[in-house]
Amino acid sequence: MTSDDLNVAFEKVEEISAELVLADLADLSDLTALAGIDTSFEQLHDCTEDARVREVAKACRQTVENMIFRVCKVEEGVKSLSDALTSLRRSIKYGPAEAGQSGGDSGEAIKNDDGVEINIDLDADDGIEAKAPSAPPVKQDSDGFYVDESKGAAGGTRANFAETMDLTTLDSALLGDFIAESQEHLLTANDALLRLEAAPADVDIINELFRVFHTIKGVAGFLSLGAVQALAHSTESLMDKAREKAFILSSEAVDLIFATVDALKKEIDILNAALMDSMPYHVQDGMDQLIMTVDSMLDNLMGRNAKPGRLGEELIKLGKITQDQVSKALFEQERRPSSKLGEILVEHGAVSHEDIAQVLEKQVIIGKAPPVVKESVKVDTEKLDRLIDMIGELVITEAMVTGDEELKGLRSTRLGANMRQLDKITRQLQEIGLSLRMMSLKTQFQKMARLVRDLAKKTGKEINFVSIGEDTELDKTVIEHIADPLMHMVRNSADHGMEMPEERVAAGKPRAGTVTLRAYQKGGSICVEIEDNGKGLNRDAIIKKAIEKGLIDSNSIITDNEINHLIFHPGFSTAAAVTDVSGRGVGMDVVKKNVESLRGRIEIRTKAGEGTVFTIHLPLTLAIMDGLVVNAGGERYIIPTLSVVENFRPTAKDLTEVMGVQKMVMCHGELLPLYSIAEVMGKKNTVIVENGIVMVVEDAGKRTGLLVDTIIGQQQTVIKKLGEGVGKIRGVSGGAIMPDGQVSLIIDVAETVKLSADSGSTIKDPDAREEKLAGTVA
Amino acid sequence: MAEVAEKKGAGLAGKYLTFKLLKEEYGLEILKVREIIGMMAITSLPRTPLFVRGVINLRGKVIPVIDLRRKFEMEDTEDTDQTCIIVVDVGSKNGIIQIGILVDSVSEVLDILGEDIEEAPTFGTNIDTAFILGMAKAKGSVKILLNIEKVLSSSELENVAGMV
Numbered sequence: 001m002t003s004d005d006l007n008v009a010f011e012k013v014e015e016i017s018a019e020l021v022l023a024d025l026a027d028l029s030d031l032t033a034l035a036g037i038d039t040s041f042e043q044l045h046d047c048t049e050d051a052r053v054r055e056v057a058k059a060c061r062q063t064v065e066n067m068i069f070r071v072c073k074v075e076e077g078v079k080s081l082s083d084a085l086t087s088l089r090r091s092i093k094y095g096p097a098e099a100g101q102s103g104g105d106s107g108e109a110i111k112n113d114d115g116v117e118i119n120i121d122l123d124a125d126d127g128i129e130a131k132a133p134s135a136p137p138v139k140q141d142s143d144g145f146y147v148d149e150s151k152g153a154a155g156g157t158r159a160n161f162a163e164t165m166d167l168t169t170l171d172s173a174l175l176g177d178f179i180a181e182s183q184e185h186l187l188t189a190n191d192a193l194l195r196l197e198a199a200p201a202d203v204d205i206i207n208e209l210f211r212v213f214h215t216i217k218g219v220a221g222f223l224s225l226g227a228v229q230a231l232a233h234s235t236e237s238l239m240d241k242a243r244e245k246a247f248i249l250s251s252e253a254v255d256l257i258f259a260t261v262d263a264l265k266k267e268i269d270i271l272n273a274a275l276m277d278s279m280p281y282h283v284q285d286g287m288d289q290l291i292m293t294v295d296s297m298l299d300n301l302m303g304r305n306a307k308p309g310r311l312g313e314e315l316i317k318l319g320k321i322t323q324d325q326v327s328k329a330l331f332e333q334e335r336r337p338s339s340k341l342g343e344i345l346v347e348h349g350a351v352s353h354e355d356i357a358q359v360l361e362k363q364v365i366i367g368k369a370p371p372v373v374k375e376s377v378k379v380d381t382e383k384l385d386r387l388i389d390m391i392g393e394l395v396i397t398e399a400m401v402t403g404d405e406e407l408k409g410l411r412s413t414r415l416g417a418n419m420r421q422l423d424k425i426t427r428q429l430q431e432i433g434l435s436l437r438m439m440s441l442k443t444q445f446q447k448m449a450r451l452v453r454d455l456a457k458k459t460g461k462e463i464n465f466v467s468i469g470e471d472t473e474l475d476k477t478v479i480e481h482i483a484d485p486l487m488h489m490v491r492n493s494a495d496h497g498m499e500m501p502e503e504r505v506a507a508g509k510p511r512a513g514t515v516t517l518r519a520y521q522k523g524g525s526i527c528v529e530i531e532d533n534g535k536g537l538n539r540d541a542i543i544k545k546a547i548e549k550g551l552i553d554s555n556s557i558i559t560d561n562e563i564n565h566l567i568f569h570p571g572f573s574t575a576a577a578v579t580d581v582s583g584r585g586v587g588m589d590v591v592k593k594n595v596e597s598l599r600g601r602i603e604i605r606t607k608a609g610e611g612t613v614f615t616i617h618l619p620l621t622l623a624i625m626d627g628l629v630v631n632a633g634g635e636r637y638i639i640p641t642l643s644v645v646e647n648f649r650p651t652a653k654d655l656t657e658v659m660g661v662q663k664m665v666m667c668h669g670e671l672l673p674l675y676s677i678a679e680v681m682g683k684k685n686t687v688i689v690e691n692g693i694v695m696v697v698e699d700a701g702k703r704t705g706l707l708v709d710t711i712i713g714q715q716q717t718v719i720k721k722l723g724e725g726v727g728k729i730r731g732v733s734g735g736a737i738m739p740d741g742q743v744s745l746i747i748d749v750a751e752t753v754k755l756s757a758d759s760g761s762t763i764k765d766p767d768a769r770e771e772k773l774a775g776t777v778a
Numbered sequence: 779m780a781e782v783a784e785k786k787g788a789g790l791a792g793k794y795l796t797f798k799l800l801k802e803e804y805g806l807e808i809l810k811v812r813e814i815i816g817m818m819a820i821t822s823l824p825r826t827p828l829f830v831r832g833v834i835n836l837r838g839k840v841i842p843v844i845d846l847r848r849k850f851e852m853e854d855t856e857d858t859d860q861t862c863i864i865v866v867d868v869g870s871k872n873g874i875i876q877i878g879i880l881v882d883s884v885s886e887v888l889d890i891l892g893e894d895i896e897e898a899p900t901f902g903t904n905i906d907t908a909f910i911l912g913m914a915k916a917k918g919s920v921k922i923l924l925n926i927e928k929v930l931s932s933s934e935l936e937n938v939a940g941m942v
């Protein structure tokens with residue numbers, strides 16, 4: 001038995017595993033795929049002289065044949081094949097005695113010349129590990145398999161995977177797919193883990209997790225990403241045993257799996273970055289330790305929990321009975337197989353019926369019907385955007401055709417009916433087009449659940465996380481951009497907003513605080529609320545800090561709303577200490593910027609001692625906007641409805657002038673500066689203030705009046721970038737194509753207000769002649 | 779010197795779309811031209827240089843329109859029914875983008891031979907010849923062959939727009 005021979009066999013096994021997983025992903029009822037796998041096993045059989053490997057290969061071929069002839073179910077066949085491969089791989093690696101365990105136990109740790117620990121298996125079993133005593137000692141090389149020590153010292157750590165890899169040797173498209181898929185899978189895993197925490201014995205959840213790690217392992221193996229494969233493999237083994245009900249996952253084990261998911265995620269991110277920059281890929285530190293920890297966790301769980309049944313174990317856990325009592329009962333059960341363990345325990349008087357019922361209830365899987373998997377197709381977003389563009393154009397053209405005076409003059413019933421049909425179809429098409437980009441907030445909310453859980457553990461707080469309305473749908477781009485702000489805010493709520501349990505009790509509140517994440521649709525916008533029942537914003541601390549920073553004057557009068565909005569200033573943090581969680585003062589300003597870039601706004605409601613609610617108002621989609629079409633300076637402009645608080649026609653007594661230049665307007669007893677849209681947009685003002693309309697807009701808690709000639713109407717518009725040849729134009733957020741095919745500019749309210757305030761624009765009344773002219777144009 | 783000029787001319791040979799600004803005739807490499815559209819309503823943009831006429835809707839895409847007359851600092855005239863917009867493809871850091879250029883009238887597509895093209899003369903400092911690929915003699919008149927990428931260098935447009 002030479003190690004070369006084993007090398008070949010091991011490689012072959014790896015190859016088949018990958019093949020199997022890949023085929024698994026595709027379609028295993030495909031005869032060609034099955035035939036390919038059969039051939040591979042044949043090759044495996046022929047490439048080695050090792051009796052055990054040959055035997056397994058032969059059995060596997062039989063299974064594949066059964067699958068081909070439909071003697072057994074394909075799924076079952078795949079499972080037994082992959083099990084066989086897993087054990088084969090382990091036994092080649094660690095020897096048959098070690099299968100199912102890490103190689104560490106019977107191996108002997110020694111130090112090599114470099115002072116690095118390596119493991120050598122001294123198990124001279126008769127199987128694959130039958131090494132002649134005189135054979136040179138072998139060690140694991142960087143490729144994950146044994147090489148002759150004499151071939152020289154390879155690698156420096158105990159890790160059995162490549163530390164660094166040149167990704168150029170791999171198919172980048174395949175790698176890209178792997179990265180995208182793994183990210184998705186890991187998200188699923190994260191969600192499953194959160195559920196698993198609540199129901200650690202739920203086989204469905206464990207299966208779900210198992211599949212995730214299994215898939216990642218398979219493809220990683222195929223791509224020879226040793227570290228990812230090894231970690232996924234160890235975790236998969238853990239899940240495998242858990243689903244065989246060999247033990248119940250302890251909370252430490254769940255924590256460890258969380259850590260694994262994180263490590264894998266990080267690894268995938270590193271891989272992604274390396275792929276993007278075409279740099280060599282370095283495995284993150286600590287992967288080998290993590291793998292060892294997972295392996296030893298499996299050993300621990302196997303050792304500790306192998307004997308008692310689940311019921312017994314749960315009861316011991318609850319402290320109701322002792323191990324002895326369980327053993328006795330189990331012993332008795334062997335003699336009376338018809339009796340259940342619970343019955344025997346109750347007979348012995350060890351536990352009450354209630355206890356048993358309690359445990360059994362706990363064991364009942366929080367059964368939900370498996371979610372219906374909808375089929376989906378991945379589409380290039382560029383194609384999607386083009387489709388949506390074209391639908392937008394179709395809508396415009398349709399409106400132009402159906403609104404055509406000449407056609408209307410025809411008075412044909414048939415034409416009318418057909419046009420109505422066309423109109424209906426166009427509308428439906430538009431609706432579908434818009435829904436294409438919509439995604440539910442579910443993944444974001446799940447991430448937050450995880451964040452709160454981790455934060456609570458870290459800070460020693462007790463926080464319940466409640467999420468409501470996670471099925472609310474938003475444009476994919478909005479969701480992507482909202483991810484960071486959401487994280488900052490949830491983190492803030494949990495870290496700053498929430499008190500320590502003792503403080504809460506002292507304040508007469510329940511020990512555990514609640515952070516509620518809520519999403520719902522309100523009119524044409526989506527609201528995302530982050531609510532905590534913590535201590536609320538500290539008004540005095542904010543004012544003190546703002547004065548310190550020179551943001552406000554110590555004797556200036558500002559509204560509560562304005563005070564709350566002060567926290568959005570860059571570098572503003574009232575947290576006494578900077579923790580590694582939050583408090584650096586970056587964050588809230590970024591939150592505001594991100595939300596505003598999405599044309600949304602943030603509202604704050606807070607009550608000292610009772611908590612804070614942040615409400616983010618977001619547009620349903622980035623592509624479409626609800627806007628008020630206004631006329632100013634002889635041109636049409638669009639003002640986002642979200643930023644308009646109200647409109648009114650001012651009377652002479654509402655208007656005042658400051659120093660004879662700056663016009664102000666009175667609105668609900670509040671004096672607002674008034675600017676003219678036409679003037680900001682570089683046109684001449686065409687309306688006398690009293691004849692125009694004042695639109696009250698709000699930005700950062702501050703209200704401003706904007707003067708327009710008339711309001712033409714409200715309209716949903718598709719937002720277009722102004723041609724790429726033109727850079728950013730201040731005060732304009734984009735262009736909209738009007739029903740007549742012309743382009744109108746969309747006003748960026750925040751910037752327009754800032755621009756006007758900077759230039760201190762005055763409103764010049766037009767001379768009578770000009771106004772008359774403008775009137776006729778309009 | 780003559781050899782250099784000829785070489786340059788040979789490289790420039792090909793089909794050109796010719797158009798008029800006032801009385802002058804210009805040529806534009808046909809491969810850069812995407813389409814020619816009639817005059818339509820142009821929405822003006824605030825705080826942009828004078829030569830940026832505004833933006834138009836080109837089948838659902840908003841593209842800027844440059845008034846070439848103003849860009850070359852020629853006198854303004856009223857738009858006529860001959861006035862049209864040539865949509866050109868220009869390379870920029872964001873890939874190929876489309877820009878409309880407003881011209882007085884479009885003439886024809888000419889096949890210009892290398893031997894008919896001469897290097898742009900130097901006019902002294904007050905005329906920027908970087909815009910000019912060469913001068914072509916065809917059909918008894920001189921056509922100024924434009925380097926449209928230089929004329930519409932998007933970074934320039936962006937800079938100007940960003941400055942204000």
